[in-house]
Amino acid sequence: MKLELTTKTNGVDTTRLQETVSAVKAKPELGRFNFRIENRWIECGENRSEVKSYSGCGQDFTHKRDFILVADEPDILLGADRGANPVEYLLHALASCVTTSMVYHAAARGIEVEHVESALDGDLDLQGFLGLDPTVRKGYQQIRMKMRIKGNVTDEQLKELSNLGPTFSPVFDSLKNGVPIAVSAERIP
Amino acid sequence: MKLELTTKTNGVDTTRLQETVSAVKAKPELGRFNFRIENRWIECGENRSEVKSYSGCGQDFTHKRDFILVADEPDILLGADRGANPVEYLLHALASCVTTSMVYHAAARGIEVEHVESALDGDLDLQGFLGLDPTVRKGYQQIRMKMRIKGNVTDEQLKELSNLGPTFSPVFDSLKNGVPIAVSAERIP
Numbered sequence: 049m050k051l052e053l054t055t056k057t058n059g060v061d062t063t064r065l066q067e068t069v070s071a072v073k074a075k076p077e078l079g080r081f082n083f084r085i086e087n088r089w090i091e092c093g094e095n096r097s098e099v100k101s102y103s104g105c106g107q108d109f110t111h112k113r114d115f116i117l118v119a120d121e122p123d124i125l126l127g128a129d130r131g132a133n134p135v136e137y138l139l140h141a142l143a144s145c146v147t148t149s150m151v152y153h154a155a156a157r158g159i160e161v162e163h164v165e166s167a168l169d170g171d172l173d174l175q176g177f178l179g180l181d182p183t184v185r186k187g188y189q190q191i192r193m194k195m196r197i198k199g200n201v202t203d204e205q206l207k208e209l210s211n212l213g214p215t216f217s218p219v220f221d222s223l224k225n226g227v228p229i230a231v232s233a234e235r236i237p
Numbered sequence: 238m239k240l241e242l243t244t245k246t247n248g249v250d251t252t253r254l255q256e257t258v259s260a261v262k263a264k265p266e267l268g269r270f271n272f273r274i275e276n277r278w279i280e281c282g283e284n285r286s287e288v289k290s291y292s293g294c295g296q297d298f299t300h301k302r303d304f305i306l307v308a309d310e311p312d313i314l315l316g317a318d319r320g321a322n323p324v325e326y327l328l329h330a331l332a333s334c335v336t337t338s339m340v341y342h343a344a345a346r347g348i349e350v351e352h353v354e355s356a357l358d359g360d361l362d363l364q365g366f367l368g369l370d371p372t373v374r375k376g377y378q379q380i381r382m383k384m385r386i387k388g389n390v391t392d393e394q395l396k397e398l399s400n401l402g403p404t405f406s407p408v409f410d411s412l413k414n415g416v417p418i419a420v421s422a423e424r425i426p
Contacts, residue, residue: 060281072363076370135407143276181265217375229382
């Protein structure tokens with residue numbers, strides 16, 4: 049017989065979360081993570097990424113199983129529509145990170161949430177991608193994220209919750225403030 | 238019997254691509270696109286996005302089928318590892334967009350590519366997410382994208398190819414230069 053004492057809030061094991069905080073506090077280099085993917089072009093707008101391994105806390109890890117992510121473009125953008133397109137994946141990365149960051153930090157504060165959903169949308173002007181107008185940016189001009197939260201929380205706690213994602217989310221920070229990106233290319237013989 | 242005259246390079250219908258360019262040139266408001274997703278939290282680090290509709294060229298569209306994207310965190314980050322995590326999705330968004338942007342713009346220039354693959358990785362310091370050190374950013378500190386390209390191209394064309402993605406990719410621009418993001422939250426009664 050095995051008895052387990054778990055202390056979960058929002059499904060997050062807050063005992064392990066606190067242990068992680070203590071470990072990284074004591075040894076900051078344990079906080080260094082490296083995430084990676086491999087992508088392969090199929091045809092036209094279709095390509096696939098394999099998500100397999102990562103490292104952190106001074107160790108190398110492999111996901112429970114490989115995750116294959118399929119990107120494509122819809123017909124209006126000349127693709128076969130076999131998957132969400134890259135800018136839709138970007139919205140998913142943002143939604144999932146803001147949500148998870150909120151849920152974890154709420155758990156650390158002892159705030160329980162019952163339900164979280166969000167609708168995101170972003171504006172893009174194809175004049176940028178097509179290179180028709182140099183004053184029009186290629187990327188998103190604006191992204192909106194509208195969260196709806198259910199929980200036994202005060203209005204003040206609701207406001208606190210809504211700030212947790214933007215304050216702590218790695219994708220939110222990356223996308224809002226930009227990231228240095230180094231691209232190189234070599235020939236396959 | 239149906240005869241089709243197609244002019245495809247890299248799988249991209251360059252006749253339709255040229256028609257798109259002409260249409261947006263003539264009527265710039267056709268270039269305005271809006272992409273969107275809906276996300277729902279499941280538990281702990283797991284949440285799911287539904288990718289369904291979008292609009293552009295003055296019309297509303299629905300994808301051929303709904304795409305459901307599952308995000309989760311691995312065990313070391315307290316999740317159940319049921320999907321790639323948000324920062325891995327961010328790398329996939331970048332890889333797929335840079336690749337597709339290169340392939341489309343190469344097609345427009347008449348440059349054929351045979352094979353494209355890329356390896357991406359990014360550095361994240363958990364001290365940021367955990368709020369342990371205010372001088373450490375929450376997001377990626379640096380992302381590297383190493384492309385490998387096969388094709389009957391000159392060295393000059395290879396260099397040109399490797400610049401097309403970073404020059405025209407909407408996700409590259411969004412992530413490198415940042416995007417205004419408006420987050421709001423309301424209560425579900």
